[in-house]
Amino acid sequence: MPALVSRGRGRRSINEINMVPFIDVMLVLLIIFMVTAPLITTGVVELPSVGKSQQRPGSVIEIVIGTDERLRLRLIDGSQAAEPAAVTLAQLPARVRSTQAGNADMPVVISADRNVKYDSVVRVMDTLQKAGVKRVGLSVKQGS
Structure with missing residues (x-):
């Protein structure tokens, strides 16, 4: 007052x-x-590290996005790779499922040219995740 x-x-x-x-x-x-x-107790978060995988997967499905934004799908089994086959975005989930042949843990790797728009890479990832594909990753080039 x-x-x-x-x-x-x-x-x-x-x-x-x-x-x-x-x-x-x-x-x-x-x-x-x-x-x-x-x-106050602090929580411990164990983050994954890049390049320290215990073992390489035996077979990988690779989706290649070209500079013209066309999709090609190929199966890399061990050291041999199949010839890439052209596929559309609408056909992609069904083709990946048939290539996996019941093995849902088979990883799917997306490889794209550096000149490809990021939007097309995200569209492919989104389509695969909506279809229920579990292991989707991006291929990176080591070095410069």
Whole structure:
């Protein structure tokens, strides 16, 4: 409540902020945070690292997106690779499922030219994920 001061002709209020209650509240909050800070347990997050896979998968389905944004699908089995076959985006989920032949854990890798729009790569990933393909990844080139 502002104090009233009488000077000469009338009474007017003094508009000042009383800092003592503010400082008291801040000190109480500081003490609470100092006491509770050591009690907070931090969670440990184990992030995967790139390039440290235990073993290479035996066979991989590769989807190649060319500079003309046409899709080609091929099966890489061990060291031999099949000839890439042209496929449309609408046919892609059915062709991947038939190539997997019941093995839902077979990884699918998307390889694209660096000049391909990112939108087309995301469209392929989205189509595969909506179709329920579990392991979809991107192929990266090591080095420059």
